[in-house]
Amino acid sequence: MAVTSEIAIFAVHIAYSKMFREVFEKYSWEDVLRDIYAKTAADVEHALNTRKRGLDDFMALISPAAAPYLEQMAQLSHRITQKRFGKTIQLYAPLYLSNECQNICTYCGFSLDNKLRRKTLTGMEMMQEVEYLKQQGFDHVLLVTGEANKTVGVDYLRNAIRMLRPHFANISIEVQPLDQEDYEQLIAEGLYAVLVYQETYHKDNYKQYHPKGKKSNFDYRLATPDRLGNAGIHKIGLGVLIGLEDWRADNFFTALHISYLERNFWQTKYSISFPRLRPAEGLIEPKVAISDKELVQLICAWRIYNEELELSISTRESALFRDHIIQLGATTISAGSRTNPGGYAVEPESLEQFSIDDDRTVAQVRDMIQHKGYKPVWKDWDRFETNQHISHAV
Ligand code: SF4
Numbered sequence: 001m002a003v004t005s006e007i008a009i010f011a012v013h014i015a016y017s018k019m020f021r022e023v024f025e026k027y028s029w030e031d032v033l034r035d036i037y038a039k040t041a042a043d044v045e046h047a048l049n050t051r052k053r054g055l056d057d058f059m060a061l062i063s064p065a066a067a068p069y070l071e072q073m074a075q076l077s078h079r080i081t082q083k084r085f086g087k088t089i090q091l092y093a094p095l096y097l098s099n100e101c102q103n104i105c106t107y108c109g110f111s112l113d114n115k116l117r118r119k120t121l122t123g124m125e126m127m128q129e130v131e132y133l134k135q136q137g138f139d140h141v142l143l144v145t146g147e148a149n150k151t152v153g154v155d156y157l158r159n160a161i162r163m164l165r166p167h168f169a170n171i172s173i174e175v176q177p178l179d180q181e182d183y184e185q186l187i188a189e190g191l192y193a194v195l196v197y198q199e200t201y202h203k204d205n206y207k208q209y210h211p212k213g214k215k216s217n218f219d220y221r222l223a224t225p226d227r228l229g230n231a232g233i234h235k236i237g238l239g240v241l242i243g244l245e246d247w248r249a250d251n252f253f254t255a256l257h258i259s260y261l262e263r264n265f266w267q268t269k270y271s272i273s274f275p276r277l278r279p280a281e282g283l284i285e286p287k288v289a290i291s292d293k294e295l296v297q298l299i300c301a302w303r304i305y306n307e308e309l310e311l312s313i314s315t316r317e318s319a320l321f322r323d324h325i326i327q328l329g330a331t332t333i334s335a336g337s338r339t340n341p342g343g344y345a346v347e348p349e350s351l352e353q354f355s356i357d358d359d360r361t362v363a364q365v366r367d368m369i370q371h372k373g374y375k376p377v378w379k380d381w382d383r384f385e386t387n388q389h390i391s392h393a394v
Pocket of ligand 1: 102104105108109110111145215
């Protein structure tokens with residue numbers, strides 16, 4: 001069955017779905033790809049001019065047929081973003097807690113088969129990093145670990161959140177996928193958001209990139225946002241690693257996933273990230289390239305399709321790209337990032353997960369945002385008491 005006609009029955013089907021996997025299995029990668037590449041200028045114009053946009057419109061906006069409409073898309077995305085979010089850009093810092101990992105991922109510097117000194121921050125080291133980030137002005141922090149259940153399992157994460165909670169208004173994690181009960185425990189400690197990237201929705205090729213470890217279980221990872229929604233998380237972040245497979249098809253499946261989640265877990269907020277495969281030690285080269293223009297098209301397509309989503313851009317991207325994209329649809333950026341455990345204050349020289357491109361200081365990024373007439377937002381709302389003294393608890 002053609003994907004377009006499948007989309008027509010999506011709304012009916014989704015009402016009866018209990019897991020995203022049931023929706024996902026209705027679609028074939030090849031059909032999706034064929035339908036995206038068959039989109040025409042008329043489809044793009046319909047997507048730009050209609051009042052209510054669906055998945056079929058998103059497909060048109062990410063298709064090659066939309067490339068000549070980039071300027072129009074950028075203007076529309078800019079208007080929609082300003083209407084919904086105002087002239088604000090949220091800032092956050094990733095805080096890498098550990099590079100231990102039991103998985104082999106062919107694109108990651110922390111992969112089990114990559115010989116590097118493994119490090120997991122102690123409580124004392126964590127607080128050194130916190131002190132540095134607080135001095136920079138951050139109030140939103142993203143805790144990142146590899147996937148090593150024995151070293152950085154739920155107990156470690158619970159302790160980390162408990163220690164950091166007095167110092168940050170907003171704590172997110174990007175760690176191994178967990179069971180629903182684990183998420184419930186972490187939410188009770190003050191966890192706000194979980195980022196979990198499927199990396200690629202190309203199920204057949206997924207195994208090539210994830211040959212060993214728990215991450216090689218495609219279905220468990222695919223069901224993670226379901227478990228998060230059931231656990232009552234405030235925000236879920238999705239995305240794919242751009243460069244593994246066709247980025248258009250992968251983003252269509254991400255949109256399908258978000259549509260499902262928004263209908264089933266409507267109280268949860270959602271964000272999308274756009275990580276491009278970056279150089280790191282011992283890694284594969286991107287199989288599929290995406291140009292800067294195409295990445296702008298993709299980001300604008302997301303904004304035009306879904307006005308509510310937070311769109312996040314990390315320091316993987318260049319300063320020039322980030323300076324432009326904050327005016328076109330992005331709402332959240334990191335700054336001054338280090339992608340190695342202890343990278344801010346403890347051990348700045350250790351091996352990073354991937355190399356960053358925008359290496360400006362936090363102050364330089366803040367000044368750039370203000371120079372463009374936007375307001376940098378360090379904290380969008382209060383959840384905790386944040387004025388407590390930073391104690392070097394272990
Ligand atoms: S991507 Fe994540 S799971 Fe894979 S090797 Fe890197 S840290 Fe481990």
